[in-house]
Every structure is written in structure tokens, then in C-alpha cells.
Amino acid sequence: MTLDDSYLQKFGFIKRETLSSINIDPLQTGGLLTEAARKALAEWGDGYSVCDYCGGVLDQIKKPPIEAFVHKALPEFLGCDKARVTNGARESKFAVMHSLGKPGDWVVFDGLAHYSSYVGAERTGLNIKTVPHTGSPEYYLEPEGYGTAIEEGIKEYGKPPALALITYPDGNYGNLPEAKKIASICHEYDVPVLLNGAYSVGRMPVNAKELGVDFVAGSGHKSMAASGPIGVLGVREEYAPIVFKKSRYNKAKEIEFLGCTARGATIMTLMASFPEVVQRTRNWDQEVENARWFSARLEDMGFIQRGQKPHAHDLMFFEAPRLYEISQKVKKGRYFFYKELKKQKIHGIKAGLTKYFKLSTFGLGREKLGIVADSFEEILQKYEEL
């Protein structure tokens, strides 16, 4: 193969087909840019743009006001002593695990933890013990399970875990575990607690101090209306010297962040959206109401919402026995639902899924949610006779 002009044509500018759709993919609803972020992206798009006035440390840049954002606004927003921006929630979690643990150590995860938490532990060389959930239909996480897991793990590994993780909420059912209770149990064993808030920080109020957790990881592209990849990390004072340890080769650079992380337009979009993001977390009750309203409409049609009930988050998991039945009979098979939704300009339920799927109602508002629910209803009616 040669990189000739005709081959290279496939790259260059490419349209985003889904732009005109209502997007209910949980990955997408919290990452839609605000108008301010769109403008920031155009202004700061060039490579290393934020580094024009950098003296060597990203989070000390005064112009644009990254320093104020990272050292004042973010800690206040996250309810923690110290904060940093990272390349994403997974990178935040890895930085914590890698600085606190060493190969052969072990960690406690909730049974609904995201794969990237597993991969982060694996990259660090940590063993993982999980706290079981109750399975279908609630997938409830018993806080006391953490105490049991810690005691069992101490017997198994001969030492306490380096860290306990709470996924808040998980990315399948949108369940919000009792973080405060869990943190308190873990602290009885002197185990530090990391809250994975990839689906909460920027959507709903999350305050590390109030929950009693030691670390909080958030995702800019998932839940803070930022262009990715970018994340945030909040840290309790006592752990700052460990997680933010400086290089012996360069006193200005922090090891776990390889010296510098969100060194481009990503941080500018995060900052641009921040005022609106703060605001929207204050309207969280309305989002929860919308989620419940939507869930009720779907349940009226015969869908079954799995996970916590009444639900407390916009991310929801549905079982759809009727859609599954239809998929067994129609020509297009399991792709029929995706294709019907596409006709209605609704995107975000993975192609091929009918029996089980997840979606998010975040930021859509009643009108758009109504359109989605009506579309679901129409599709069911269309195949009623089948």
C-alpha cells in the first residue's frame, strides 16, 4: 500500500451522521458541548494552544485561568482538598491505583465496576476482590459486603487492600450505591476509598467530603460537557504527596501525570462548560424526575426497568421481552429495532440489541424524551400483529 492521494482521500474532513439525531447513548448525553465550549474549541483547537503562556506546569498556567480552575474551582466543585485534570476518568483511577499500590497488592471493587477499573488494576499488577451485588432485578450492593471482602482478602493476601473502589453509578444499571456507608466501613479498616464518578461528576452533585471518600474520579467527555479525552481527579490532602509525587529528575513534574495531561483544547472546553455544568448539577432533581417519568412510560408499554427502583439516575437498563419476540420473527432480525429508531432519528441503542439495552435521559428534557417514548410505542404498534 502507498499513501497516494486517492487513498488519503478517505481521511480529511468526515461528516458526523448522528449529529441530527436525538442521542440517548449514555456515553453521549453528558458530553454534548455547551455553546461556550464550542466556541472554545474553535478558538483553542491548535495542538498545544494552552501552552502559550506555560511556565512548565499545566495547572499553574494563569492565562488562560487554568490555575484558578484546577486549584480553586475544581476542589470546591468536587468537595476535596486538591484536584488535577487528567486524560480521563480511567487515567485518574489508574494514577490513584498506581501510586497507592504496587504489584502483588490487592484492591476491593464493587461487583458492577467498569472494565477500565479492572484494566487499571491489572496494569498496576493488583489483585482484585469484588463485592457481590444481589443480581437481577435490583443489582443492589450491600455496603457490609465491603467489610466482608476486606476481611476475606486480608486472610487471602495477608495484608489489607491498597484501595477500595465505588462505582457511582455503574455504567450498566445506573445504580447509586450507598457511598457514605461504604466509605465509613472501609475507613474502619483504614482502607482509602476511590469514587468512580464518571457518570455522576458533572451530572449530579458529588461531594467527596460529604460522602467521606478520599478520591473522586470524573470524566470531562462523559459527564462534564467537554471535548475528550479529559478527566478530573479530586484527592484528600493526606494522599496528595503520594498521588502528586514529583519527579526526582524534574521538580516541577508530577510522575503519575507524566508531567502534563490535558495539554490542549480539552481543558479549554472543560473550563468553558464549567459554569453551566455547575448549574446543571443543581437541577439534578429535575433530571431524576425526567428519568422516572420516562421509565414509567416504558414500563407502561411492557418494558421492565432493571436496577434501583425508584431510579435515581438518568442511566437506565431495560429488559424488552416484546422487542425480543418481534426480533425473532421479523426479516431484519435483531437489527430491526435499531433500524426503526434510525428512521425516527433516534440514536444510541446499540445496533442488534433488543432484549436488553441501556439508555440515558440526561439533558434531553421532557419534549425530546416524549418523542423517544412515542417512537418506542409506535414501533411496538407497527409490529403488533406479528
Next chain:
Amino acid sequence: MTLDDSYLQKFGFIKRETLSSINIDPLQTGGLLTEAARKALAEWGDGYSVCDYCGGVLDQIKKPPIEAFVHKALPEFLGCDKARVTNGARESKFAVMHSLGKPGDWVVFDGLAHYSSYVGAERTGLNIKTVPHTGSPEYYLEPEGYGTAIEEGIKEYGKPPALALITYPDGNYGNLPEAKKIASICHEYDVPVLLNGAYSVGRMPVNAKELGVDFVAGSGHKSMAASGPIGVLGVREEYAPIVFKKSRYNKAKEIEFLGCTARGATIMTLMASFPEVVQRTRNWDQEVENARWFSARLEDMGFIQRGQKPHAHDLMFFEAPRLYEISQKVKKGRYFFYKELKKQKIHGIKAGLTKYFKLSTFGLGREKLGIVADSFEEILQKYEEL
């Protein structure tokens, strides 16, 4: 502090002051977006936009054509068997070091290695042995120095190094070491070689196979006209199972990339600029000619270019005894030069520097380079009598 409206006002959209300047900061010249990338940024700015059609693996996304880009175009461009996108050149280097080495192992670095290489090794727990350069004025790196370092290190650590690194070119003098010779020497000791091409990949032709290196790291935001943070990593076939090892918890996810890296608009800008970036590496001779022409003009004014001569890269380091002399006498002291340049709308030489500074001529063309050289000359003339 509370996050009230008046405080939050300092964030939101912020103008980029330097946008109207000629920017000669080596960090910035290769990262200026192309028109196609600007359009891509607007189209794909939302959080996780590229994931609309993701089946679970970023580099297997067919729409947009990330799969073709990562698995066909990039390996061809880098001259390597396999490639991935990462969150930056430093993250590429860390992935290689972390997968090849374990705490207590050691690595060989050239004496001009970037700080992020040091921090990456430190994060992995690797000891570092450096190959000395010849110091001022050439800072030349003797290829045989790698053999000496490897032999000395084997005596010191009782084992061969996990990796040798070549910084190509370094970020201070823009020196291009004899990578092919160095790689061949390292291979005599069966030591794999990583080329740090943060300042070369996307500016000039870099072909891992031709140079005989096993890994090549490149930077999207530094040298490939992409919005950051994003990088590329090329890997020789035999090392792919190590660096791209999959998680035991999730067979689709690669451990060193935490499952997924450039999951947003960054990859779309990299792909959008790619056709032009391929093209510009083919015009590299003209860039080198421009750099030499600019260097000659500055030397005519009494500046002294340090590093390789004749120079073979756009990144150059100058000594400026006359500017330093002036700075000792003028009111504004060492900031006078920065302020004078600012008046002329030239940005990129760090505020406060006069005696030594670096700059880049990349992509500016003769006309803009002429304006910069003329401005330097005018500033010298203005203070002639001092």
C-alpha cells in the same frame, strides 16, 4: 469560596490572545490545525463523539474510518508493522517502557532526552543510564556511546537494559542523532530501540523500518496538526503481543492503553489533517532550507546557533550575547525582548529569555520568517546606542 455566578464568570469562553501572532514556539508550529481539522473539530467536538458506532474497540471503529487509519495508514506512514493512537508521545513511551520493563530494570537514554521520557521511566520504576553528548556547541551524540552505556550498565545492574531510547530530534537543539547506527549498535546487544519522534513524525519523513528501530512514538498536537492530547505509537511485530497485551478481564481491551485512548475529537482532527501531514513530510527539504536560511540571517546579526550545523531541523537553539547585553541595561530588563516581539505580533520565545532561546521555523514559510528576522534586526538596531 462558593461557586456563585460572579466567580464562575471567569471561566466560560475565553479568547486566545496569541491567535493573531506569528508563533515560533517549537511546541506550536507543528500543531496548527489544517482547515480540514478545524471543520472536524466543530463536527466531532462533543465528548465521546467517535463512539457512536463503536463495538467496544476504538481502533476497530469503521465509521468514521478509524480502523483503516490505525491499521493501514498509520503503519504505512510510520514504517512499522503495527500502530495505535495514544494520548500523546509521552503516553506512547510510557506504554512501551511499562510493558517491556519492570521495577528495578534499567534503560538507556540519550543525553538530550525529554523530561517526559525520564518521568515515564520513573513511573515504571526503571533506572536510567544516559549516553553523554559532547556539550556546547554541537551537543553531538556519539552512536558508540550506546554500546559503552550498555556494557557499563550490564556491569552495574547485572542485566541488559529493557530498552534504549533515541530522542529524534531533541527538544532543545533540534539535533537529529544517527538513529540507524544507534539502533544497529543496540541490536548487537539485543536491546530494543524506541525512537521518540515527537518533533519529527508529521514534520519530516520518519520510517521505523528504514531506521531499524523497534518502536516509534509521535505526537499529534506537537507535530501532526491535531488538537491535543493525542499521540501515535508504531511497534515492530515481535513486540506487539507485549505492548498490546489484552486484559485478562476483558478480551477486547489492551492493558497499556487502559482499554481506550484518544476517544474523542482528537482522533478526528488527526485523521482530518493526515492527508496534508503526509504531504508536508514530503516537502521536508524545503523546511530544512528555510531553517538554514533563517539561521544564517540570525547569525549575520551576531546570534550564534548552537547544536548541529548545518542544521537539519526547524527547531533551533540560539545564543544571543547582544540581546543579553541590552537586557542588562534597559529598564524592562530581561523582559524587553519579549515585549518588543509582542509589539511586532511575534510570539513563542519565552518571556524573560534573552541570552539563550529556542524557536521553530516549521511551516512559516519565507515570508513570515522574513518578518521575524526583520523584527529581530529592528530590535537590535533600536537599542544599538545602548
